[in-house]
Amino acid sequence: MRVPSRSVSSPLLVALLGLSGVAAGSAAAAPSPGAESAKDRIYPTIGNGGYDVQHYDLALDYRPAAKRLSGTATITARATQDLSRFTLDYAGPAVSAVTVDGRPAPVLRVRRTRKLRITPPVPITSGAPFVVAVTYAGRPRPTSTAGPDEGFIPTRRGAVVTSEPVGAKTWFPGNDVPFDKAAYTLRMTVPRGLDVVGNGVLRSKVPGATGTTFTWVEDQPLSTYLMTANVGRFRVSTSTGPGGIPIYDAVAPAAAEQTREEGGIAAQPDILAVFSKRFGAYPFTTSGSTVFDEPALGFALENQSRPTYSSAPDASTVAHELAHQWFGDAVTLRRWSDIWLNEGFATWAQWYYDAHRKYYFPTRANLRGVLRIEDRAFWNVAPAAPRSRAELFDGAVYFRGAATLEALRGRIGDARFTTLLRRWYAEHRAAPTTTRQFTALAEEVAGRDLTPFFRAWLYAHRKPAKRFR
Ligand SMILES: [Zn+2]
Numbered sequence: 001m002r003v004p005s006r007s008v009s010s011p012l013l014v015a016l017l018g019l020s021g022v023a024a025g026s027a028a029a030a031p032s033p034g035a036e037s038a039k040d041r042i043y044p045t046i047g048n049g050g051y052d053v054q055h056y057d058l059a060l061d062y063r064p065a066a067k068r069l070s071g072t073a074t075i076t077a078r079a080t081q082d083l084s085r086f087t088l089d090y091a092g093p094a095v096s097a098v099t100v101d102g103r104p105a106p107v108l109r110v111r112r113t114r115k116l117r118i119t120p121p122v123p124i125t126s127g128a129p130f131v132v133a134v135t136y137a138g139r140p141r142p143t144s145t146a147g148p149d150e151g152f153i154p155t156r157r158g159a160v161v162t163s164e165p166v167g168a169k170t171w172f173p174g175n176d177v178p179f180d181k182a183a184y185t186l187r188m189t190v191p192r193g194l195d196v197v198g199n200g201v202l203r204s205k206v207p208g209a210t211g212t213t214f215t216w217v218e219d220q221p222l223s224t225y226l227m228t229a230n231v232g233r234f235r236v237s238t239s240t241g242p243g244g245i246p247i248y249d250a251v252a253p254a255a256a257e258q259t260r261e262e263g264g265i266a267a268q269p270d271i272l273a274v275f276s277k278r279f280g281a282y283p284f285t286t287s288g289s290t291v292f293d294e295p296a297l298g299f300a301l302e303n304q305s306r307p308t309y310s311s312a313p314d315a316s317t318v319a320h321e322l323a324h325q326w327f328g329d330a331v332t333l334r335r336w337s338d339i340w341l342n343e344g345f346a347t348w349a350q351w352y353y354d355a356h357r358k359y360y361f362p363t364r365a366n367l368r369g370v371l372r373i374e375d376r377a378f379w380n381v382a383p384a385a386p387r388s389r390a391e392l393f394d395g396a397v398y399f400r401g402a403a404t405l406e407a408l409r410g411r412i413g414d415a416r417f418t419t420l421l422r423r424w425y426a427e428h429r430a431a432p433t434t435t436r437q438f439t440a441l442a443e444e445v446a447g448r449d450l451t452p453f454f455r456a457w458l459y460a461h462r463k464p465a466k467r468f469r
Helices: 011-016 253-262 268-279 315-326 340-357 363-371 395-412 414-427 435-446 451-459
Strands: 051-063 068-079 086-089 094-100 107-110 115-118 129-138 151-154 159-162 182-190 195-197 201-208 211-222 230-232 235-240 246-251 287-291
Touching: 094 107, 094 115, 182 195, 195 211, 195 246, 246 253, 246 268, 268 287, 268 315, 268 340, 268 414, 287 315, 315 340, 340 363, 340 395, 340 435, 363 395, 395 414, 395 435, 395 451, 414 435, 435 451
Parallel strands: 051 182, 246 287
Antiparallel strands: 051 068, 068 129, 086 115, 094 129, 107 115, 151 159, 159 230, 182 211, 195 230, 201 211, 235 246
């Protein structure tokens, strides 16, 4: 629940938008539009200034046969400037009404930047809470900005919701940046016989005239891309993890046998215990999974407290997604170009868990494996400096990112490395993070300058020289 420190429109933006200027020397600035971008280098149109979202209430109805999503998203936010108008990221079905604090508000849909530009009936005062309700209906269409489909993906009998990085706007309006975390309530009605699996805790499941309404509540703030609303037929099972964490698993019947064979879902309590010991206590109050039988989608995503798998996962894949609960979900990105802080860490944790399962410690072997890669294209991608959306989820971000951590472990020793991971998690959960913050903490823990090491591993478009391995 945070916005960037820069939240007031720049003079240039004010000029571009043709606003009346404020008289020089005037004590109080007139209300002005919130910025229409968070200035993310890879996704320059995402994010909105002037407010901080506190809560999303998504009251939706989904009809798989017609692929029709309808309902109202109610967003509670707090203004961080005097606002004459503001925007929400949105690329979903047609909007029929918008209200601000219960009063109808004019809205302009800006297709080029995928925004709703909303003018409240009266300006909103800096610091004041306000409530925006957006009503919409129609066929949701996933987007594709970094490879696979993102967002609300209709399937034959339901829907898969997997929104990283910027697909959340395909199914609800909001501030679609990782760092404006908010609590969420999902109230979704689907035809009888189908299930809805969201984040957090299932509060109720109520049959009604038009179907069954599922209410899911996640009161630990989460990023928009980590919110989910999976729809399908599932076999639900519940169990208890280490420390009494309730685990809620929903597995598509057609994936049930393979899920048993792969063993990843059954390994969750062990994985949570291993990571809690290594990184610090599990960040959330619930855990679990949704497993689809949609192998063609070919993804796994670390949706907060309840990762989604397109098909039955093995233990290594589950370890990766559960590691993200610490690194990616609890510790959050400030901007997408630092994605290695999520993927490098989750991949290293996956190596660590694989090693644990075999009762020895060969994470070093994975580093040697990465260093054996001779492909110039692989080493041309710098994990902390992706140049395009295509590079954002390149294999190098995962494997060179993880190799960076393993090489660092070799350089500073296992004890200091463990301290570093634990402090990174404990001290950086509260606010969005950047690579610079991580490298600064690493130098503090190591007690020495690591600039050449990190430059070679994270920023150079070539294989690190031998002295850094
Ligand atoms: Zn990942």
